[in-house]
Amino acid sequence: MITAESKTFVLDTNVLLHNPTALFAFADNHVVIPMMVLEELDKFKTNNNELGRNSREVARSLDKLRKLGSLREGIPTEQGGLVQVILRFDEISEMLPGVNDNRILGCALILKREGSNVYFVSKDINARIKADALGIPSSDFDTETVNFDELRSGWQTIKCDASIIDSADEDTPIDLKQFEIEHKPTANEYVILEAENDPDNYAITRFISADEHLHPIDQEDHLFLGSVRPRNREQQLAFDLLLDPDISLVTLVGSAGTGKTLLALAAGITRVLRDEAYNKVLVSRPTMPLGHDIGYLPGTKDEKMGHWMGPIFDNLHYILGQEERDPDEVIKRLINDETISLEALTYIRGRSISNQYIIVDEAQNLTPHEVKTIISRAGSGTKIVLTGDPYQIDNPYLDANSNGLTYLVERMQGKDLAGHVTMMRSERSELAGLAAEIL
Numbered sequence: 516m517i518t519a520e521s522k523t524f525v526l527d528t529n530v531l532l533h534n535p536t537a538l539f540a541f542a543d544n545h546v547v548i549p550m551m552v553l554e555e556l557d558k559f560k561t562n563n564n565e566l567g568r569n570s571r572e573v574a575r576s577l578d579k580l581r582k583l584g585s586l587r588e589g590i591p592t593e594q595g596g597l598v599q600v601i602l603r604f605d606e607i608s609e610m611l612p613g614v615n616d617n618r619i620l621g622c623a624l625i626l627k628r629e630g631s632n633v634y635f636v637s638k639d640i641n642a643r644i645k646a647d648a649l650g651i652p653s654s655d656f657d658t659e660t661v662n663f664d665e666l667r668s669g670w671q672t673i674k675c676d677a678s679i680i681d682s683a684d685e686d687t688p689i690d691l692k693q694f695e696i697e698h699k700p701t702a703n704e705y706v707i708l709e710a711e712n713d714p715d716n717y718a719i720t721r722f723i724s725a726d727e728h729l730h731p732i733d734q735e736d737h738l739f740l741g742s743v744r745p746r747n748r749e750q751q752l753a754f755d756l757l758l759d760p761d762i763s764l765v766t767l768v769g770s771a772g773t774g775k776t777l778l779a780l781a782a783g784i785t786r787v788l789r790d791e792a793y794n795k796v797l798v799s800r801p802t803m804p805l806g807h808d809i810g811y812l813p814g815t816k817d818e819k820m821g822h823w824m825g826p827i828f829d830n831l832h833y834i835l836g837q838e839e840r841d842p843d844e845v846i847k848r849l850i851n852d853e854t855i856s857l858e859a860l861t862y863i864r865g866r867s868i869s870n871q872y873i874i875v876d877e878a879q880n881l882t883p884h885e886v887k888t889i890i891s892r893a894g895s896g897t898k899i900v901l902t903g904d905p906y907q908i909d910n911p912y913l914d915a916n917s918n919g920l921t922y923l924v925e926r927m928q929g930k931d932l933a934g935h936v937t938m939m940r941s942e943r944s945e946l947a948g949l950a951a952e953i954l
Contacts, residue, residue, distance in 0.1 A: 520632075521545055521596075525623040527616075527637035528555040529912055530656045534884055535572040537636075540658050543595035545631070548577070549622035550602045551615050564861055565885055601626075616642050623651050638912040655917070659883040661925040663905055663915040666768075668937035670705035670752055671698065677710040683718040688728035701929035703762065705732075705752045705936070719751060724931060743781040743834055749938045750774055756934040757782035757900065760792060764890065764933040766878075766924050767902045771950070772943030775902035776876050777830045783872040783900070784834070787854055793872040793898065798827050799858045800876040801910075827857070827876065860889065869894030878920040879903035880910045886919030 523545040530537050531552070538546060559570035577586065580598055584590040589599035604621030620635065623646065627633040635646040635653040646653035673694050683689065689708075691700075700706055700722035706729050710716035720729035732755045745751040749769075756765045757779060767775040783796040828846065835842040849855045860875075875881075875889060878901040886901070893899055901923065905915040915921060927933040941948030 523547055523626055523631040523633045525549065525619070525626065525633060525635050526552065527619060527635070527639060527642055528552045529638040530636055531556060531573045532559065532566050532569050533638055533656065533882055533912055534659065535569045535576065537656055537658075538573065538576055538598060539592055539594055539596075540656075541594075541596055545589070545597045545599065546592075547622065547626065548598070548600045549604065549619045550600060551604075551618045551622075553577075553600065555615060565882070569884075616645065620645055620649060620651070624649055627651055657917065659922055660917045661921055663921050666921060666924055666937070667701070667704070667928060667935070669703075669935040670707060670749070670937075671696075671700065672707045672709050674711045675708050677713065677716055680708050680710055680716055680718045683708065683720070683731040685731050685733055688723070688726060688730050689720060691722070691727060691729055702931050703756070703934040705755075707748060717748070719748065719755075721755065724929070743777065745778075746774070746942045747940050749936060749940060750778060750942070752936045753778050753938065754782060756936060758786065759934070760898075762932065762934045763893070763898055764927060764930075765898070765900045766920065766927070766933070766935045767900065767938060768905060768920065768924065768935070769938030770904050770906065770941060772941035772947035773938035774942050775904075775938060776826065776874070777833065779874045779876075779900045779902055780827070780830050781834050783874055784849075784855070786872055786898075793896070794870045795853050795856055795872070797856045797858055797868065797871045797873045798876065799860050799863065799874070800827070801860060801878075801880040831855075860885070863889055863892050866892050867894045868892050868897055870896040871898075873897060873899045875899065875901045877903050878923075879905045879908050879915075879918045880913065881919035882910075882913065883917075883919045883922040886923050890923075 521544050522541075524541050525547045526537060534540075556570045556573055559566045560574065561567060562570070577598075577600070580586060580590045580592075586598070586600040589597040591597055601622055603625055604618045616639070620642070623633050623635045627650070633651055635643070635651050636656050637643050637646070637653065638655055643653040643655070673696060675694060679689070702722065702724035704722050706720050706722060708718045708720060708729075718731055720731050722728075723730050732751075745754050753767055753774070756762050765779075767779065769775050780796070780798070783793075786792045787794070787796055831846050832842045835845050846855075850857070860881075873893070878886065880903070881889070890899055901920055903920045905918055905921050908914060908918060910918070924935050928935070941952075
């Protein structure tokens with residue numbers, strides 16, 4: 516119920532394009548949609564992408580509300596708030612005619628002058644700066660953000676007596692209570708037991724929540740593709756998750772060169788070709804360009820995807836490079852017989868994907884809503900792997916705290932079906948590791 520203490524939130528267009536449910540995310544407060552926001556949303560409604568779908572969803576939500584009363588006067592919501600569409604705006608737009616942001620801010624300003632407790636909500640930093648210059652409190656839409664700096668890495672190290680490590684056996688769980696541990700591990704979190712005086716003497720264990728014991732993992736190399744082997748502890752953890760049939764969702768976070776995509780591809784191909792556990796490997800990544808976009812690409816859908824999937828082909832070449840056969844011929848055959856399928860994220864919505872090993876690369880460029888859409892497509896027997904570097908985001912409205920990958924890691928922590936590893940050590944080259952560290 517709207518009271519004198521209720522706040523008035525004026526929403527920018529990008530908030531609704533980012534998350535159409537933002538209309539109802541402000542509890543019992545007053546939500547205002549300036550008419551110019553509807554004009555901007557209208558430009559996206561025919562797009563066959565996430566922005567177009569979100570634009571249409573906002574329109575449908577407002578249309579349902581319209582049937583309950585007058586949007587001009589404001590319509591009560593189930594949360595006890597009020598949603599209102601307003602045409603009026605202060606004439607600050609005369610300073611910069613034709614700038615839509617100014618008209619949206621002008622709507623907030625006139626409400627403030629009329630005595631409302633106004634807050635401007637936008638994912639556009641410059642728009643928030645303008646609001647501050649007008650004396651209007653502003654904020655990002657952060658209902659789906661996490662603190663990336665506090666994100667669990669998925670593993671921790673414990674110093675212990677060497678005898679415990681020497682006696683570690685895959686078939687014998689280790690009681691966690693015998694160790695002094697600062698943070699109790701969550702489901703599928705790794706605990707590396709390291710000898711007190713010998714860091715090279717260690718055993719890798721995974722915490723299983725069912726019996727609350729540490730289970731040593733098999734550190735032997737069981738990959739079908741002999742050219743790819745784990746080069747450090749973090750990669751050993753990643754391989755264990757990627758090859759485990761009981762883990763349906765894997766997230767790998769790390770800087771460039773840590774091997775996220777390479778490991779995922781190698782594990783996926785192994786599970787399809789050797790173990791026949793899945794029908795095929797489905798690989799996708801957001802079509803988000805670095806730098807200036809080069810425009811439309813010629814060719815069929817597969818030919819267009821080939822340009823965006825360049826990094827995937829690079830990794831496949833490396834994986835198959837040690838084989839005696841021509842990597843290009845092997846890759847062509849794997850694609851032709853649909854052992855590997857390249858798919859645009861646009862075409863995943865609405866599907867039910869069963870018995871496939873799905874890899875979503877560069878997932879840091881996805882919104883939490885897009886990540887939810889992808890994961891909800893998983894049918895019976897499907898495993899999903901999302902990889903990405905939250906410090907290399909090309910989406911202008913996302914950052915390390917608000918992107919879908921880090922949000923997923925936080926929300927899935929402690930779930931028995933999910934596993935996560937943060938990878939810190941670059942193995943691509945000495946130069947790549949140096950760049951990732953200091954640039």
